[in-house]
Structure formats: structure tokens, C-alpha cells
Amino acid sequence: MSVHKGAPALLSAGTLCAALLLTGCASTSPAPAPAGPASTAPPAGDSRPKGAPPRAADGPAGSLSSAPAPAPVPRIPGVGPVTHALVPDGTTQALVVTGSTADDNTATATLYERDPGGRWTEAAGPWPAHNALQGWTVDHRAGDLRTPIGVFRLGDAGGRLPDPGSRLPYDQDKEFAISGTGFSGEPLEGSFDHVIAIDYNRVPGRTPLDKERPLGAGKGGGVWIHVDHGGPTQACVALDREALRTLLRALDPAREPVVVMGPAPALAR
Template sequence: MPAFVRKGAPALLGAGTLCAALLLTGCAHPAPTAPPPATAAPTAKTPAAKTPSGEAAATDARPGSAPRIAGLGPRTQARVPDGTTQALVVTGATENSNTATAVLHQRGPDGRWYESGGPWPARNALRGWTDDHWAGDLRTPIGVFRVGDAGGRLPDPGARLPYDEDPEFAISGTGFRGEPLEGSFDHVIAIDYNRVPGRTPLDKERPLGAGRGGGVWIHVDHGGPTQACIALDREDLRTLLVALDPAAEPVVVMGPAPALAR
């Protein structure tokens, strides 16, 4: 498994420039002058789905298991790579909603999917979702994206993904609702939208060009909508970090429910 070597290396992004750079990426933005649109409150937490111990039977005995991930239509399911056995599904109610629900799904030995984590309340971009993301549109990209690199200001909580602990993940300022952003990047998981996989989340190379945005992460919820990122409660994010296994080729499937159901 690749690992990041950061201690003593030149900083990729100076602490004084991190917030400025993020104005063109997925995370952290000063509060807007106009109030954000009203959306439904985040869903309440419920215990994670339990699975029986032992090997799965030839005909899957796991409660709720299915050949397709719950909530995904055939077109979306077809975009999940054949080798993937972990998928975080982040579902918003509508195209314009900025709260969502995240559920981790696992594929068993017989190819059927079951819930293995969550549901967890989540947030996304201020203006909702888009299948044509551009920097500054304040929408989260819809799609199926690999997740393979993590990091944060705080020490690794036990992640199996490569984890870059670095003070450059510090952030300050306020969000769209005036909430403090400090601590939002204590732990992050990079979403492979317009980035080079296998690098620290701090890396700024944008293969599609800066205009298509970037720096789209799963990070700690700061109590308000994001620029384009997904945000989870701190403990839920730590749970997800520990659960994700690079050998499972994990992906995030994200978007409004109607789009994911296609």
C-alpha cells in the first residue's frame, strides 16, 4: 500500500494560502451575503445495519442483501467498477438540497450488496448537486468516484488508506451560516474528482483544468453547507476512515436520489 512521506518535505500548500486556494475548490468559503435556501434538516442517526457472523451462504443469507446497491438504478450501478466491494452512497433528496444521508455498502462473496455502515447525516454544497461541476458553482458533482487517499491535521485514527498527517490541513474563517470552519479538515478523504490519485489530498494538480474545480473531499461537518465537498460528523468520519479498505477498491456514489435511481 502506498504511503505519503510528508515530514520534513517541502509544503505543497502554505498555511497562509490554503484558504485562498480553497475558494476555487470544493471546501470552505466565507458566508454569502444572501441567506442560503431552506432545506430539510440532516437525518437522524440510526444504528448501523448488522450482518450475521461467519461465511455467507451460496444463496446470500444477509438481511436486506441485493444484487444491486439500494437506491441505485441500472445505469448508476453499471458505473461501479467490477472490482469494487465497498461503496459509500451519499443521497440528497433533490437536485437543490444541501443535506444528505450517507450509507456504506459492502458486496458479499456471492456478489450481493448489504449495508455495513450508517446511515449517517451528511451535508453537501450550498446549491445542491450537478452533473457538470465548475469551480465556484457551489454544487457537488454527481457521479461515481474512487476514494483512495486520506489525510488531516490530526493523527491517523487507524485508516487503511494512505493517510497524510500535516499541519497544512489547518483552516480558519467562517462558513455560509457564519459557523467556524476550524477543525473541518482534521480528517479528510479525497474524492477522485479532477485530481491525481495516489497523492496527498493537499495536491493541487487538476487534470481537467482549474476551471472544473477540485479539492472535493469528505471532511468533518462544520455545521453548514460546503462549496462542493461532502461533510460528515466527526465520529462518523472516523468510523468511515477505519472501515474503508483499499483492497476493496472503494468508491463514493453521490447525488440526488432521482439521479442515482437512473
């Protein structure tokens, strides 16, 4: 019998808010105008010294009215504005899994965290990773041997082995067993000793073993982060065993973690 602990609510995608700049200006008291010919004195009612630059309202020379340019929105390294807009506003942990091209089945995974000031910094990794045999796709289909591109929530975990200290709900179940060989002839046994469910075409808050597919069976499912067996996957992302255990202990539901995954050119948009 499997035991699955309580699950957090489903996230909605959002955009980061731009940081506001606080600006100030200093003023100085004008000095008395020296005596001189009437033709060089300031206009009546103008207390500025003779020869002082015009006020902002007097013409283009007044630069005090120019507002500073807004500060750039802090983004996850390697992630462009279009992709970053899909990261929920409350997310402060993001696992970025990046391949070189759309057809690559090897990748690099790095965990980033956002500090209170909004800056994203590397928290763990980078780790080598495998993805699907044929690479990546924006339109994943069951059996296409490609990993979905996008931003997906990480909220549920499990595995054949006991919980290594995960803060995500963890379902230990013998049904995570797997056998056979991979695409390179490598043994698959132990690949599901620990897994993290990627919220692609699944119901959040359930064990990774759950088979319900909200988008329909044709869109695939069961896309996980699991133990690397030494070769490409069907659609999942695979990490070295110790890297995965480190990730399981690092992910915090309170930080609304997501995975941002795909080839580097796609993520940079």
C-alpha cells in the same frame, strides 16, 4: 513535512456480471402401454404411455425447452442500472451519499459492502451529511457551489490530526488547517482534521493537498469528505467527526472503495 504512504492504482469503470442460474431436470421411466384399441395407442416407435403429454419437440405444450429468466443483477440499494454500471467490477465497498433533490444541501451517507455472493448490504451508517450550498450538478465548475454527481474512487486520506487507524494512505500535515466561518456563520476550524479525497479532477495516489487538476482548473477540485462544521460546503461532503473516523477505519483499499453521490432521482437511473 508531510508523509504520504503508497497508493493503489487508478480504477476503471465497469459493469457487474449477471449471475448464472444452474438448472436441472428429472426424467422418469415410461410405464408399459396398456392393451387397447389400435386407434388409441401411441405412434410406432413412441415409448410414451397412452395419453401422455407431447414431448417438447411435439408442439407448444412441451415446456421443458423453455430456459429460465436470468437472475437480476444485484445492485446497491437506491442505485439504478445506469449509475451502477459505473461502479468498477472489483469494487466491494461503496459509500452512497444521497440528497432528496438536486438543490438540497443536506444528505444521508451509508456504507454498503458486497458479499461473495454479489449481494450489497448496509455495513455502516446511515449518517447525516452536508453537501454544497446550491446542491448537486453533473457538470461541476469551480465556484458553482454544487457537489459533483457520479461515482468516484476513494483512495487517499489525510488531515491535521494523526491517523485514526485508516487503511487508506494517510497524510498528516499542518496544511490541513482552516479558519473563518461557513455559509451559516458557523466556525470552520477543525473541518480538515480528517479528510478523504474524492477522485474528482485529481491525480489518484497523492495527498489530498495535491493541486494538480487533470481536467483543468475551471472544473474545480479539492472535493473531499471532511468533518462537518454544521452547514453547507463549497463542493465537499461533510460527515460528523465520529462518523468520518469510523468510515476511515472501515475503508479498505483492497476492496476498491468508491463514493456514489448525488440526488436520489439521479442515482436511481
